Amino acid sequence: MSENICKGCVESVIVSEEVIEELLMEAAETPEKLVCDSIYQERLGICSSCASLQYGTTCAYSGCIIRYRAKFKGKACPNIGNPKWHKVV
Numbered sequence: 001m002s003e004n005i006c007k008g009c010v011e012s013v014i015v016s017e018e019v020i021e022e023l024l025m026e027a028a029e030t031p032e033k034l035v036c037d038s039i040y041q042e043r044l045g046i047c048s049s050c051a052s053l054q055y056g057t058t059c060a061y062s063g064c065i066i067r068y069r070a071k072f073k074g075k076a077c078p079n080i081g082n083p084k085w086h087k088v089v
Ligand code: SF4
Pocket: 046, 047, 048, 050, 051, 052, 053, 058, 059, 060, 061, 066, 076, 077, 078, 079, 083, 084, 085
């Protein structure tokens, strides 16, 4: 897959579990870019109670699959006015 780590560009915002698993396997190829599991779970917990989570998978602000986006240190919640989780530096 491409270098693009934001999946806002996938063809549909509604994706199968299989596609998500594929994305997560791709992410695992660059462990140095990933947050630790506790931060990942914390981010997912925040997203799961966010009104902007669509279809249980996708952030309405960015179109990103949150289980993928939340993996990366360099990514933050894309709600510009009120980000709910932040980059890890
Ligand atoms: S990334 Fe931010 S705006 Fe999007 S679902 Fe998660 S908490 Fe909500």
